[in-house]
Amino acid sequence: GESVGLHLPTLSVQEGDNSIINCAYxxxxxxxxxxxxQESGKGPQFIIDIRSNMDKRQGQRVTVLLxxxxxxxxxxxxxxxxxxxxxxxxxxxxxxxxxxxTFGSGTRLQVQP
Amino acid sequence: SAVISQxxxxxxxxxxxxxxxxxxxxxxxxMMFWYRQQPGQSLTLIATANQGSxxxxxxxxxxxxxxISRPNLTFSTLTVSNMSPEDSSIYLCSxxxxxDTQYFGPGTRLTVL
Numbered sequence: 001g002e003s004v005g006l007h008l009p010t011l012s013v014q015e016g017d018n019s020i021i022n023c024a025y026x027x028x029x030x031x032x033x034x035x036x037x038q039e040s041g042k043g044p045q046f047i048i049d050i051r052s053n054m055d056k057r058q059g060q061r062v063t064v065l066l067x068x069x070x071x072x073x074x075x076x077x078x079x080x081x082x083x084x085x086x087x088x089x090x091x092x093x094x095x096x097x098x099x100x101x102t103f104g105s106g107t108r109l110q111v112q113p
Numbered sequence: 114s115a116v117i118s119q120x121x122x123x124x125x126x127x128x129x130x131x132x133x134x135x136x137x138x139x140x141x142x143x144m145m146f147w148y149r150q151q152p153g154q155s156l157t158l159i160a161t162a163n164q165g166s167x168x169x170x171x172x173x174x175x176x177x178x179x180x181i182s183r184p185n186l187t188f189s190t191l192t193v194s195n196m197s198p199e200d201s202s203i204y205l206c207s208x209x210x211x212x213d214t215q216y217f218g219p220g221t222r223l224t225v226l
Contacts, residue, residue, distance in 0.1 A: 044217045
């Protein structure tokens with residue numbers, strides 16, 4: 001399939017290690033955030049979301065942290081597996097106006113076996 | 114989450130022609146959106162497809178170039194008109210409801226020669 005994110009920053013980790021992917025968002029009025037995973041040739045896949053009234057949310061092997069003071073979002077993946085290799089995007093929705101997503105620039109995660 | 118399909122999955126078109134992309138959802142959804150993902154880039158919102166009324170376009174996108182239809186709560190089309198090589202991208206539809214979470218289709222990979 002086509003390559004996604006040819007010129008994106010890349011995070012390379014060893015299989016079994018924990019991964020941390022960071023995202024700086026721009027709109028202090030955003031109240032909802034999502035992390036997506038996009039594999040080559042596929043559409044973005046929902047991973048986890050968080051609302052602005054929370055600072056941490058956990059899923060299966062994933063944790064999202066929100067720091068509204070510095071407008072920073074992170075995705076932590078525990079025990080990273082080769083199947084986690086993909087491009088990861090954060091997205092935000094502002095509190096007011098249309099409820100559509102604004103995407104960050106993305107990070108490529110490469111998991112070394 | 115809803116099952117979303119797009120047709121065609123990919124196409125190669127000649128400049129000056131038009132292509133209509135279909136997005137079908139297996140259940141009724143409140144919101145449908147169309148995004149563009151240029152090679153190596155993140156996703157950019159083209160428009161919100163409104164059921165029974167004209168789509169709401171983002172800055173930089175116009176109805177004459179990207180006409181959108183949404184005849185019901187499960188189906189939408191996006192047409193890329195008078196194509197040029199700069200229109201070569203992945204076009205993605207997404208669906209959402211009252212929770213703000215959006216799920217994406219597999220995308221349509223368009224190459225314009």
